[in-house]
Amino acid sequence: MAYSDKVLDHYNHPRNVGSLDKSDPTVGTGMVGAPECGDVMKLQLKVNDHSGVIEDAKFKTFGCGSAIASSSLATEWLMGKTVNEALQIKNTAIVQELALPPVKIHCSVLAEDAIKAAISDYKQKQTSRQRETATA
């Protein structure tokens, strides 16, 4: 099966590969997997404390080209968005942008799941942080 040019571009030049400090309270980490193909995807985002805007996003994916491209694209899209805007990112937009064939749609779903998991981790950290400041 042939990959689209955009998938190949992200696959050959993945954006924002790497990791952020997991223990940083402004960093949210999402780790998701697809047992069907054995893929595992880690996506992290760092939210600016004052503006609430995502100022950094990193990923590392072990999987097929489409899974790597989906998560690479997701990190590009995350940067500059607020957390609520980021939650609006839909897998269908990733499918469209990368021209993913039907058999690879689950890769885009995985990327959307990773975003949601990272944001939920970030929010959880924020809640426990507020609780600590409240009791302090």
Added chain:
Amino acid sequence: MPTCWKCGQETSARFCPHCGAIQPPASNYFDFFELPPRLHLDTSDLEHRFYALSRQLHPDLFSRKSEQEKAYSTDASAVLNDAYRTLRDPLRRAEYVLSQNGLEIGEQQSKNVPPELLEEVFELNMALEELRAGDADAVAPLEAAARKFQGMQDEIDAGLDAAFAAYDAAPGKAALDAIRALLNRRRYIRNLLRDVEAALAAKATA
């Protein structure tokens, strides 16, 4: 009891005992082979059944029969091949039983993967990537990694064997959930094993 499509008399057999007409094939693979839905099965018995049925159902034998009978023999031959390929392999057999019970190992199942497993697989992948990037000295650690993953896979297979026995003794959701968890884990380990073997092959030719 269902009735024969041709003569209207009662039949539950593959061929109507009254008029001899071929009947539409059972869609369930175990029913098709007239086997109980067990996860441990005798594959040589399965093979015998497969060859015997191949001889009975081959479309060539129906070339002078009615269109309906030709169609049923084609359908039955197709089910026969799918059923045999699925049931002779223990992993595919287990996946089939899971899917028959509404527990596909399908897409969008990330919520069913335990986070510890993802962490573990991620770390193993990271370590493997480092080894792969290394020079020829990395062959020994790669071989060690291959042995480690093989050991993990063997352990999963032993676990599956026990889980199959548990399901056969007491079929139910608990037993199926345990099998699905093992099959999920196995896919990740199998991929790691495949990657480490590919890395070793690449080093050997480099």
